[in-house]
Amino acid sequence: MQVYLDNAATTPMDNQVIDKMTEVMRDVYGNASAIHAQGRKARAVVEMARKEIAKILNCESFELVFTGSGTEADNMALRCGVNDLGIKHIITSTIEHKAVLDTAKELDDKGLAEIHYVKIDVFGRADLNHLQELSAKYEGALISLMHANNEIGTLNDIHAISKIARENGCYFHTDTVQTIGHYNLDLKALDVDFITCSAHKFHGPKGVGFLYKNKALKIKPIVTGGSQESKMRAGTENVTGIAGLAKALEVASRNIEVKIDTVTRIKKYFMEQLQSKIEGVCFNGDTSDAGGLYTVLNVSLPPSDNASTLLFQLDMNGICASGGSACNSGAIGDSHVLVGINHPANRSAVRFSFSKFSSKAEVDYAIAKLAELM
Ligand code: PLP
Numbered sequence: 372m373q374v375y376l377d378n379a380a381t382t383p384m385d386n387q388v389i390d391k392m393t394e395v396m397r398d399v400y401g402n403a404s405a406i407h408a409q410g411r412k413a414r415a416v417v418e419m420a421r422k423e424i425a426k427i428l429n430c431e432s433f434e435l436v437f438t439g440s441g442t443e444a445d446n447m448a449l450r451c452g453v454n455d456l457g458i459k460h461i462i463t464s465t466i467e468h469k470a471v472l473d474t475a476k477e478l479d480d481k482g483l484a485e486i487h488y489v490k491i492d493v494f495g496r497a498d499l500n501h502l503q504e505l506s507a508k509y510e511g512a513l514i515s516l517m518h519a520n521n522e523i524g525t526l527n528d529i530h531a532i533s534k535i536a537r538e539n540g541c542y543f544h545t546d547t548v549q550t551i552g553h554y555n556l557d558l559k560a561l562d563v564d565f566i567t568c569s570a571h572k573f574h575g576p577k578g579v580g581f582l583y584k585n586k587a588l589k590i591k592p593i594v595t596g597g598s599q600e601s602k603m604r605a606g607t608e609n610v611t612g613i614a615g616l617a618k619a620l621e622v623a624s625r626n627i628e629v630k631i632d633t634v635t636r637i638k639k640y641f642m643e644q645l646q647s648k649i650e651g652v653c654f655n656g657d658t659s660d661a662g663g664l665y666t667v668l669n670v671s672l673p674p675s676d677n678a679s680t681l682l683f684q685l686d687m688n689g690i691c692a693s694g695g696s697a698c699n700s701g702a703i704g705d706s707h708v709l710v711g712i713n714h715p716a717n718r719s720a721v722r723f724s725f726s727k728f729s730s731k732a733e734v735d736y737a738i739a740k741l742a743e744l745m
Contacts, residue, residue, distance in 0.1 A: 374733040377691045378572075379521050379549060379667050379724035384619075385574035391618040392576060396611045403608045404599060413610045420617035427624050428551075428583065430558040436582045436603045437613050441548040441569030443594075444582035445470035447604075448544040448565035451590035452513045453484045458542060460512035462487045462505045466495050466522075466711035468546055471515050485509075489516070494657040495525040495712045499535065506539035513564075517546040519553075522708040522722055523656025524667030526550075533562045548572055548580075552623035553631075553666055564588060570612070574726070575619025579612030634725050635665040641723060641734045645670060648742040655712060655720055667724045671714060675745050678719040685721075688740045693722045 375383065395416055401409030403417050418432070425432035438444045449471065452458045461475045461484050478484040487505050490498040497516050506512065514536050519526050529545050536543035544565035547556065551566075552573025558566070569580040584590060590603070597605035623630070645652050651673035657663040677684065682694050694706065709720055723737070 372689050372733075372736050374690045374737050376723040376725065376729065376733065376737060377693050378726040378729070379524075379722065380693055381571045381577065382574045382726050383728060384576065384615075385622050387622050388575055388615050388618045392611050392615040395614040399610055399614075403610055404597075413608075416610050416614050417608050420613045423617045424581070424620055427620055428556055428558045429560070430583060431586055433601065434558075434583055434586050436584060436600050437608060437616075438580050438582055438604060439578055439606075439609070441546070441567050441572075441580045442468075442470040444567035444569075444580050445544075445546055445548075446474050447582045447590075447593055448567060448584075449474045449478065449513065449515060450593050451584075452542060452544070452565070453478050454593075455590040456513075456542065456588065458484060458511065458513045460485050460487060460509035461515060462489055462502065462509065462512050462541070463515045464489050464491050464495075464497055464517075464711070466491060466520060466708040467515065467517055468521055468548070469707075471517070471546060472707070475515065484513075487512070491711060493712060494662065495520050495523050495655075495708065496657065496662070497527050497532065499528070499531055502532065503535050503539075506535050506541045510540045511542075513542045513544060515544040515546070517549070518566075519547075519549040519664035519667070520656065520708060521549050521667070522706060523669040523712065524549075524658070524664035525656040526662055526664060529563070530561060537562055549664060549667070552620055553627075553664065555624060555627055558583065568616075570616035570619050573619050573623040576612050576615040579609050579616050581616070630727050631665055634727060634729065635660065637725050637729050637731065637734060638665055638668055640731060641668060641725075641738070644734065644738045645741070648738055649673075649745055655709065655714055666726065667722065669720055669722045672719050672721065672745065674717045675719070677744050681719055681721060681744060684744050685737075685740065688744075690737050690740060692737075693724070694720065 401413040403413040421432040479486045490501040542564045547566045548569045551568045564585045566583045571577040653671045655669035
């Protein structure tokens with residue numbers, strides 16, 4: 372049996388997205404910058420996709436810049452913030468995605484901006500009192516705090532963070548790569564400068580995402596050499612990918628409450644089964660409905676002789692899971708997030724992540740194998 376429980380790393384594509392992309396790939400081959408009929412057809416696909424996404428997120432379509440990944444969009448938020456908005460301080464946490472952490476570190480190393488890490492609690496949630504202090508001290512800073520942590524699922528209260536940012540004259544970027552398509556975000560209600568998206572996290576294609584940038588901001592591109600994306604990101608547009616992204620978001624946003632309910636049930640069932648079958652198991656991050664991302668479950672396992680090869684053995688049994696962030700090779704024990712929340716070094720952690728395609732049968736199989744291996 373093949374069991375895919377690594378949906379925070381990436382998701383299988385939805386058939387509706389595949390159909391849409393196939394149609395565009397076959398029929399719309401023009402360069403969206405060309406002025407002839409085929410070019411105009413491609414331009415229409417790109418602009419229609421932008422409009423649909425803007426409608427879903429309740430923002431202006433010109434506030435969206437298509438990128439080649441969530442990583443690129445995070446890079447843009449930080450680099451453009453520092454290059455173009457005069458930002459000298461970045462307030463972030465030690466458990467952000469590396470797209471944010473490594474970029475902030477580079478900007479700090481080059482003397483362009485100074486990093487300040489906000490304290491986090493045992494769940495990995497930003498300490499808002501400390502954030503308030505840092506924001507007051509470093510007025511005009513860029514606060515970069517993710518909506519949901521990709522390894523442990525803990526959600527930050529992005530509305531409260533936005534309020535702190537605004538009260539202190541700070542900019543606010545939130546990495547929403549793990550939450551777009553999983554919750555409905557309303558960007559008129561959330562006062563934010565930048566959010567980031569990656570299509571492959573919600574059954575869309577890999578290699579396409581976007582940066583939302585608030586219309587009040589004047590920034591320059593980091594990829595230069597063409598006037599695409601309203602001069603915000605040079606390079607011929609990935610028309611097929613952009614169409615797939617818009618389709619994936621449309622599908623994901625339809626009946627989202629039903630999806631949340633279904634996937635939450637699967638996750639809870641997984642938790643109950645684990646607790647009844649494996650003694651000493653516990654969970655990293657916030658697993659409550661309000662405080663944790665319903666697609667992610669980070670399991671902390673008691674010490675065992677098999678710990679170091681657990682992921683490999685799960686894989687041998689057809690189960691795809693992850694030791695943390697897929698972007699970090701999946702090796703158990705090297706996760707900066709687990710270090711950040713002081714996960715005991717003698718326990719191993721495995722991230723199981725779910726999607727609308729996850730089934731009870733998959734959970735039963737995975738739990739039985741895991742119990743056998745422990
Ligand atoms: N940010 C978060 C929170 C993620 O989980 C990921 C992917 O793992 C990224 C950014 C990077 O997105 P992409 O895979 O599109 O580069």
